Amino acid sequence: MAHGGEIMDGSRIQEVSPVIADLKSRFIAHEPYTQLRTQFDRLLYQRRSDILAGRMPEARGIAVIGNSGSGKTTAVERLIEKHPALNLGQDGSEVCEAVSVRVPSPATLKFVGETTLRSFGFPLASNKTSNQIWSMIQFHAQARKTLFVHYDEAQDFICNTSGKEIEDVIKTIKSFMQDQTWSVGLILSGMPALKDLLNLDSQLSRRFKPILLPTIGYTSHGPEIWEIIETYVGLVDLAVGKGINQKDFLQRLIHASASEFGITVEMITGAIEEALMAGASSVTKDHFIATFRSRAGCVDALNPFVALDYRGIDARKLLDGFDEVEPQRLNHAIQHWRKAS
Ligand SMILES: Nc1ncnc2c1ncn2[C@@H]1O[C@H](COP(=O)(O)OP(=O)(O)O)[C@@H](O)[C@H]1O
Ligand SMILES: [Mg+2]
Incomplete structure (x- = not known):
């Protein structure tokens, strides 16, 4: 290479870094993003008119599916952060219409609940049971008028390491979306196994519209x-x-x-x-x-x-940092669950 022997001087790094940072912060609104935005807007405006009319039907959700590196996290974050009609508390109010949660590890029902609470601005409630934590989340969602909660890497939430909690997680998700006083729409983003996990429960899968980020x-x-x-x-x-x-x-x-x-x-x-x-x-x-x-x-x-x-x-x-396409343990857990139920 022409410049191979050159020692990089600090001033060039200083000059180039902000240019690159700008480039990296750009977002390309590709076709799947347009689909995601359209689907999200449908849910949002339906929900707004339901609220105006005093109705509380069960919420619906979107499943954003793609391999690691396809652009799921970027797309959903962009959607939420830059949406002109979403109130995220910018006006200084308590209102936060959308909350984004990165599923933690280990993704037990309890730990995901604690992380969700923290995303609502609430401290850890580690002395509480999982059920108590999830009803606190329900309470805060209503208090802050939260319409959507986003779970990134949601396949790990539904099927955590042991796969034992699948049924409980599905129950929790359903009751979150069905709550009679305040239902919450879910945006789940995750690997292709997420689709199989949602399909384990027909009531759950029919509530979700899949958006695919294809290869x-x-x-x-x-x-x-x-x-x-x-x-x-x-x-x-x-x-x-x-x-x-x-x-x-x-x-x-x-x-x-x-x-x-x-x-x-x-x-x-x-x-x-x-x-x-x-x-x-x-x-x-x-x-x-x-x-x-x-x-x-x-x-x-x-x-x-x-x-x-x-x-x-x-x-x-x-390539560093991009996981395998389909973690084996997910497939094992799905097979196991199918056999057991
Ligand atoms: N629509 C986009 N426009 C610009 N860059 C993107 C876009 N989608 C993804 N990227 C780039 O690809 C990288 C990987 O995307 P990411 O959202 O982390 O993928 P995933 O969550 O599916 O693993 C991001 O860091 C970003 O630099
Ligand atoms: Mg991601």
């Missing part, structure tokens, strides 16, 4: 990914350079990103960062090679941007 492919998403590259590179006043103008490159990029939309975007910002740090005037394939190398920490023979026959490379296994 991406060259044929279906090539033009969209190309547009993102051009836009992002243009935003930082660089040019699209050597080695990234053909079909072969896009196929390699998608493969190197384990066919996940979110990872693909991260790979693009990573390459731009490499280019900026090196003081280059264009982003080239070399910058993508370097990004993958530092993310995966592997030799070039396993780098999809380099290897001649890259299709056999399992990028997901090599």
Whole structure:
């Protein structure tokens, strides 16, 4: 690489870091996000009119489903944080119409309950039973006029390590959504196993509308990914350079990103960062090679941007921070539960 021997000076890092931070904070409103927003708005405005009319029908929910790195967390957080019609207490009131909870580990009913309470701004209630905690949550949800609670990594909530609580969790979720005085709509985001878990209970599954964040492919998403590259590179006043103008490159990029939309975007910002740090005037394939190398920490023979026959490379296994697609224990627990019931 042209700038390989150069020692990075502090001033360049200072200059480049905010530019990259800006790029990383951008949100691409892709097709599944539009679906999510539409579905959410339906639930929101139905609920508002029910409240006006003094009705309290059982709440409905949305299940946002995709592999690790597809973009679930980003999409739901964006939806809630930037929704123009949601009151999250910005006006200084007690009202908080949506609350987001990252399912903790271990995801026991009790610990998830405690974490939910804390998300409502309430301290731990560890001397309480699980039932008491969940009725406190119900109470706070009503007091703060909470319409939606989001659980991220919800597959772990429904099926925690032992899988023993599945029935209790399903019961809790249903009563949360069915409460006669104040029902709460749930947004569950999680891995594909989440769909199977919801399907274990037909009353539960019919309450949820699934929104899928699918894996991406060259044929279906090539033009969209190309547009993102051009836009992002243009935003930082660089040019699209050597080695990234053909079909072969896009196929390699998608493969190197384990066919996940979110990872693909991260790979693009990573390459731009490499280019900026090196003081280059264009982003080239070399910058993508370097990004993958530092993310995966592997030799070039396993780098999809380099290897001649890259299709056999399992990028997901090599990339840091992105879990396996389907945790084995979930499948075991689902089978076990089906057999038992
Ligand atoms: N719509 C999007 N626009 C821009 N970047 C995104 C988008 N979706 C995902 N990303 C990027 O992909 C990364 C992984 O997404 P994330 O939401 O954490 O995936 P998941 O929760 O499905 O594992 C995020 O850190 C973000 O940088
Ligand atoms: Mg996530």
